[in-house]
Amino acid sequence: MILMDIYDTVSWWTLVIAVQVVIGSVYFLWQKKPKEPEDKLTNQKLREWKPLPLVERTFEVEEPILIDNIGDNVLNVGATSFLCLDKEPSIVENSIKSLHKYGVGSCGPRGFYGTIDVHLELEERLAKFLQVEETCVYSYGFSTVASAIPAYAKKGDIIFADEKVWFAIQKGIDAARSTVRYFKHNDMNDLERLLEEAAAKKELNPKRRAFLIAEAIYFNSGKMCPLRKLVELARRFKLRIILDESLTIGVIGKHGRGLTEHLNVPRDEIDLIVGSLEHSFATIGGFCAGTHFIVEHQRLSGLGYCFSASLPPMLTQAAISALDIIEEKPAIISELDENSKKLNKALVNLKHYTFSGDELSPVKHIYLKNSELPDRLKNSYLRNITNYCLENGVAMAVATYLRDTEVNCPEPSIRLASTRKLNDTNIAQICTLLDEAYEKVGPK
Amino acid sequence: MAAAKVNGCVSLNERSSASENIKCDNSDKNIENGKVHHSLNGYEKSKLKHTSNGFNKMATFDRESAPWMDWSQHDIFPGSFEKCSLLTAALTHFGLYILMFLGFVNQLLFKPKVATERNREGYAPLYNPFEQFYSRYVYRRVRHIFNRPICSTPGAEVTLKERYTDDYNWSFGFTGTERRCINLGSYNYLGFAAPEGACADAAAAAVRRYGLAHGSPRAELGSSRLHRDLERTTADFLGVESAVVFGMGFATNALGLPGLLGAGALVLSDENNHASLILGLRLAHVTVRVFRHNDVRHLERLARAAIAEARWKKIVIVVEGVYSMEGSIVPLAAVVALKKQLGLQLYLDEAHSVGAMGPRGRGVTDHCGVDPRDVDVLMGTFTKSFGAAGGYIAGSAELVNCVRAQGHAHAYAHSMAPCVAAQVLAAMRAITSPEGVARVRRLRDNTHYFRQRLRDMGVLTFGHEDSPVVPMLVYTFSKMAATVERLTARGVATVGVGFPATPLNKARIRFCLSAAHTREQLDECLAALEDIVDEVGLRYSRR
Numbered sequence: 001m002i003l004m005d006i007y008d009t010v011s012w013w014t015l016v017i018a019v020q021v022v023i024g025s026v027y028f029l030w031q032k033k034p035k036e037p038e039d040k041l042t043n044q045k046l047r048e049w050k051p052l053p054l055v056e057r058t059f060e061v062e063e064p065i066l067i068d069n070i071g072d073n074v075l076n077v078g079a080t081s082f083l084c085l086d087k088e089p090s091i092v093e094n095s096i097k098s099l100h101k102y103g104v105g106s107c108g109p110r111g112f113y114g115t116i117d118v119h120l121e122l123e124e125r126l127a128k129f130l131q132v133e134e135t136c137v138y139s140y141g142f143s144t145v146a147s148a149i150p151a152y153a154k155k156g157d158i159i160f161a162d163e164k165v166w167f168a169i170q171k172g173i174d175a176a177r178s179t180v181r182y183f184k185h186n187d188m189n190d191l192e193r194l195l196e197e198a199a200a201k202k203e204l205n206p207k208r209r210a211f212l213i214a215e216a217i218y219f220n221s222g223k224m225c226p227l228r229k230l231v232e233l234a235r236r237f238k239l240r241i242i243l244d245e246s247l248t249i250g251v252i253g254k255h256g257r258g259l260t261e262h263l264n265v266p267r268d269e270i271d272l273i274v275g276s277l278e279h280s281f282a283t284i285g286g287f288c289a290g291t292h293f294i295v296e297h298q299r300l301s302g303l304g305y306c307f308s309a310s311l312p313p314m315l316t317q318a319a320i321s322a323l324d325i326i327e328e329k330p331a332i333i334s335e336l337d338e339n340s341k342k343l344n345k346a347l348v349n350l351k352h353y354t355f356s357g358d359e360l361s362p363v364k365h366i367y368l369k370n371s372e373l374p375d376r377l378k379n380s381y382l383r384n385i386t387n388y389c390l391e392n393g394v395a396m397a398v399a400t401y402l403r404d405t406e407v408n409c410p411e412p413s414i415r416l417a418s419t420r421k422l423n424d425t426n427i428a429q430i431c432t433l434l435d436e437a438y439e440k441v442g443p444k
Numbered sequence: 445m446a447a448a449k450v451n452g453c454v455s456l457n458e459r460s461s462a463s464e465n466i467k468c469d470n471s472d473k474n475i476e477n478g479k480v481h482h483s484l485n486g487y488e489k490s491k492l493k494h495t496s497n498g499f500n501k502m503a504t505f506d507r508e509s510a511p512w513m514d515w516s517q518h519d520i521f522p523g524s525f526e527k528c529s530l531l532t533a534a535l536t537h538f539g540l541y542i543l544m545f546l547g548f549v550n551q552l553l554f555k556p557k558v559a560t561e562r563n564r565e566g567y568a569p570l571y572n573p574f575e576q577f578y579s580r581y582v583y584r585r586v587r588h589i590f591n592r593p594i595c596s597t598p599g600a601e602v603t604l605k606e607r608y609t610d611d612y613n614w615s616f617g618f619t620g621t622e623r624r625c626i627n628l629g630s631y632n633y634l635g636f637a638a639p640e641g642a643c644a645d646a647a648a649a650a651v652r653r654y655g656l657a658h659g660s661p662r663a664e665l666g667s668s669r670l671h672r673d674l675e676r677t678t679a680d681f682l683g684v685e686s687a688v689v690f691g692m693g694f695a696t697n698a699l700g701l702p703g704l705l706g707a708g709a710l711v712l713s714d715e716n717n718h719a720s721l722i723l724g725l726r727l728a729h730v731t732v733r734v735f736r737h738n739d740v741r742h743l744e745r746l747a748r749a750a751i752a753e754a755r756w757k758k759i760v761i762v763v764e765g766v767y768s769m770e771g772s773i774v775p776l777a778a779v780v781a782l783k784k785q786l787g788l789q790l791y792l793d794e795a796h797s798v799g800a801m802g803p804r805g806r807g808v809t810d811h812c813g814v815d816p817r818d819v820d821v822l823m824g825t826f827t828k829s830f831g832a833a834g835g836y837i838a839g840s841a842e843l844v845n846c847v848r849a850q851g852h853a854h855a856y857a858h859s860m861a862p863c864v865a866a867q868v869l870a871a872m873r874a875i876t877s878p879e880g881v882a883r884v885r886r887l888r889d890n891t892h893y894f895r896q897r898l899r900d901m902g903v904l905t906f907g908h909e910d911s912p913v914v915p916m917l918v919y920t921f922s923k924m925a926a927t928v929e930r931l932t933a934r935g936v937a938t939v940g941v942g943f944p945a946t947p948l949n950k951a952r953i954r955f956c957l958s959a960a961h962t963r964e965q966l967d968e969c970l971a972a973l974e975d976i977v978d979e980v981g982l983r984y985s986r987r
Contacts, residue, residue: 002544002574004548005573005574005577008573009572009573039509039745039748039749039752040748040749040752041509041510041748041749041751041752042507042508042509042510042752043507043508043509043510044507045510045751045752045754046510046751046786048754049751049754049786049787051756051757051758051759051787051788051789052757052758053758054704054758054760054789054820054821054843055704055840055842055843055845055846058842058845059842059845059846059848059849059850060845060849061845061848061849061854064662064663064664064665064666064667065665065667066667066668066669066672067654067658067665067666067667067668068668068669070665076665078660078664078665079658079659079660079664079665079666080659080660081659086655086656086657086658086659087655091656092651092652092655092656095651095656095863096648096651096652099639099644099647099648099651099863100639100640100644100648101596101597101639102596102597102598102639103597103598103599103637103638103639103644103831104637104643104644104647104831104832104833104863104864104867105598105636105637105826105827105830105831105832105833105864105867106598106833107598107630107631107632107637107827107828107831108598108629108630108631110591111590111591112590112629112630112939113592113594113598113602113627113629113630113937113939114598114630115591115592115593115594116593116594116595117593117594117595117605119593120593139692139833140691140692140694140695140857140858141857141858142692142695142699142852142853142856142857142858143692143694143695143698146698152570166856167852167855167856168856168857171698171727171852174727175723175726175727177726205568206566206567206568207568208568209567209568209569209570210568238566238567238568240564240567240570268562268563278657278659278858279659282655282656282657282659283656283657283861284656284657284691284858284861291561291562293558293560293561293570294561294570297570297571299591300579300583303694303719303720303723304692304694304695304698306719307694307718307719307720308692308693308694308720309631309693309825309827309833311833312832312833312861312863312864314647314651314863315656315657315861315863315864318656395665397660397664397665398664400661400663400664400854400855400856401855402850402852402855402856405702405850405852
C-alpha cells in the first residue's frame, strides 16, 4: 500500500532505482562491518582550537519605558489596542471569574488535557463570527502565522509574498524552506510579471504547491492590499492564498469581519485566514480560520499548536467577552474607522513628516521628511521625538525592527495606532506635539 | 625570572650543560656549541639538541591524541531503557502491518467521510498521500484518547467532558456528562494550578491594574515593573546574573536561538530534543549534528571530530534537563566536565525540570550539584512547575543583552500578559519559602514511591528514578488506546503517546506526577493500573 502511494507520486523508473538501491545496500552491509571512525584530535589541534565566546560582542540595549511610569491620563497611541477593550470592566470581571474556575495556566498542550471548554467555545464563536467552517486558536500571535505557513508549504514548494510582510511571516517562510519570490510592495503588476515568468519556466505546475502570502493591512506600512486583484491572479495561476488579517478583523467591515467583508470578496476564495487576538481583542493569542479541510491539518502539523501549552483559560475568556462586545455593538467599529479617517486627514497637514497608511488602516507610519539621513540617526531622532511627546502627554512607539535580519527593512518610522476613543482634541494634540517635537529635538 | 630550559616538556634526566637555569630576558642569544639559541621565557625552540632518551618528545606530544575523558569519574547513567523481548518486538511490528493492511483495504473499498477541497481542481494536492493515509486509518482509530476536553482546573483532579462517537472516531459529540478523574496527564509538578490561593489573587490584582495584555512588544510600550521584577526574581532563583522573560515557552526557543547562534557555529543536539529546539536551530541556520540520547561518549566523539575539523567558530551542546517522552535526566555534571575540557558551550532547556528537580527546586543544576554559572545558557518555561505560561532565558548579563538585542521576541512579539507574570512571580516566591520546599520534597517522594510501585508491578518504565515524568511502555497503538480507555473508566486520566512523538513501535503511557497528589490518590491510581495490567498485558519488564 505504501508502494502504491509511492508509485502514484513518482514513476516506475524510481521503483527500479529503489530496488537497485535496496539490493546494493544489502550487498554492502553483508560485506563488511562499518569501522569506528578514527579519532583525529591531536594535542596540537586541541591547543589551536580557540572557540569564540557565545556572545561575541557587548550589546547596548536601550531600557524600554515602563508602562507603570506612564500616567493614566497619558494618551496611548503606541499600543495596538484599537477598540480600547484592554481595560473594559466586563472583560476584566469575566476573566477573573474564569481565573477562579480554571486557575491561570492550562498546564498542557491541546492534545494532552490542555483543551479546555473555553477553547472550544472560542473556536466555535470565531468560526460563527467570521462565517467560516472552522478555526483553531494558538497561544501566541507571533507563532500563529509562523507555524501555519510551514504546516502547508514544504521544501519543494513555491511562495510568492509581498516584500513588506511582517517579521513573523518572514520567519514562517524561512521555516518552510520553500522557494520564495518577493514582489514589490502592493504592486500587482510586479506580481503578475513574477507569476508569468514562473509559469514560463514551468515552475508552476500541478505537482508543486504554490502559495500567495499577503496581509490585509500591512503592519509595516499601513497600506491595504488589493484583494480582488490578488484573488483573480491566484485563480489564474492556481495559487493558494494565505491572508494575514491580524489588523483587520474587528477593525474594518460593517460587522468587523475583516477585509473580505469590506471588499465583498467571498470568504472561501481565501484558503487560510490568519488572525490575531492581540490587537482588536486586546488579549494574547492568534487563530487560523478556513474550511475544515485546511484547518484540521494544523491540529496535527502546526508546531506552535501541537507542541506548546494552550492559551491560558482566562485570556481565552477575555477573547470571548471581547467578541461578545464586538457582536453586540458593531457601532464601535465604525467609530474606529471614523477616527482612522480623521487621523489621515490631520496627518496630511504635518509640516515635517510624511506618512503612509490607508484611510481605514488602524496603523499609520510617520516618517521624517528629511530622508537623506542614515537610518541610525533617524531612529535616534524619532526616539527623541517620542520621548518629548511622552513628557507632554502622548505615548507613541517607534517601530522596532531588527535591521540585519529583516528581508526588506522598512524605513524608520513612528507607528501610530488609532483607537476608537480618540476625539478631535486628541488628534490635534498629536499633530501639534509631533511638529513641536521636531522643532525642539528633531534634525536641524 | 629564572626558568629551566625545556623542550616542551620537563625532562628530569638531563645532565647536559643545557639544563642549567638561564635568565629570561628577551635579548637572550645563547651561543652554545656553535649553535644559536633564541630563548624566550626559557622556552627553547631547538629540536635537535636537548633530547633525552634519544627521541623527539615535543613533536610526538603534539601529534599524540588529546586525552579522552575518564568517564569513571562522573555519573553518566543515561537512564534505564530496558529492551523488550524479541517476541514483543516481532508481535508489535506484525500488529502494525495488520493495521496498515486493514487501512489499505478500507481505503480501497469505502469512501472516507472527510471533507475534500472544493473549487480547487487543477491545483497541486495540499497534503501528501501517506500523511493522509496515516491520519485517516491509523491515527483516527485512536483519536478518542487525544484532545480530550476538560472543564475544570487541571489540578490534582480534573473533570473530563465525556464524548461519544457514532461513526468510529470521524466525529465526536458531547454526551453531556462529566467525569472527575485523578489527573496524571497535566504538567502540574508543584501543584500551582489552583483556582484560589495567593497566586490567583496576585493574578487577579494584576488584571485589575494593567488590563489583560499590554498590546505591544517589550521594546516599545509593553514593558512593565512586573516584567522587570519577574526577570530579577528569576535570575536570583536560578543563581545567575540576569534573565529575560518571553510570553510563550515555545517561542522562547524558536525566537531566542536564532538571536544567539548564527552561521559558523556547530550544534550538537540530543536526538530526543523538543520540537521547539529543532525549529529554533533551523531558523538559526546552524549546522546540527545529533548524538544518541544521553550518550556522553558519542557526544565526546562528535565533539572531538568537530574540533579536529578546525572550521567551526564555536560548538554548542543543546540538551534538555528532563526529557518528557523518555523520563530521563541529562547527566549534567558529566556534560559540564566534557564542555570544560574541550572548550564547548552549553544550552540547557529546563522546560520540565525547573521547579521540579533538585532539593530546592532550582532545576537540574541543583539536582546534579552543578554551578549554574557553568551552564552558558539556561532556558526554561513557566508552564509546567509554575502553573502559568511563558518562558525565560537566563545567564550572564551579556548573554541576556544579546538575546534582547538580537532575539526576535523583544522587538516583534507581544510581551507576557500581566496576570501570567503575576502568577509566576507569586509561585516563584512561594517555592523559595519553606512551604515551597515542602512541595518539592512531596513531589520527590511521590516520584520515588510511584516508580517503585510500578517496578514491583512488573511494568516497564523508562528513565531515571528522580524524574517526575514516568513513561510506561505499551508498544502498540491498540494497547495504548485500551489502557487509556480503561484507566479513564476507573477514574484516572493519563496520556497515551505514539508516533510521531515516539518511535513507531514504542508507544507509551505517560504519568506526570504532582506535589498536589496525595498518597491515597496515588494508591488509587496504582490499584486501577493493577486491575488492568493483566487484562491488557503490560508486564513487559523482565527484571
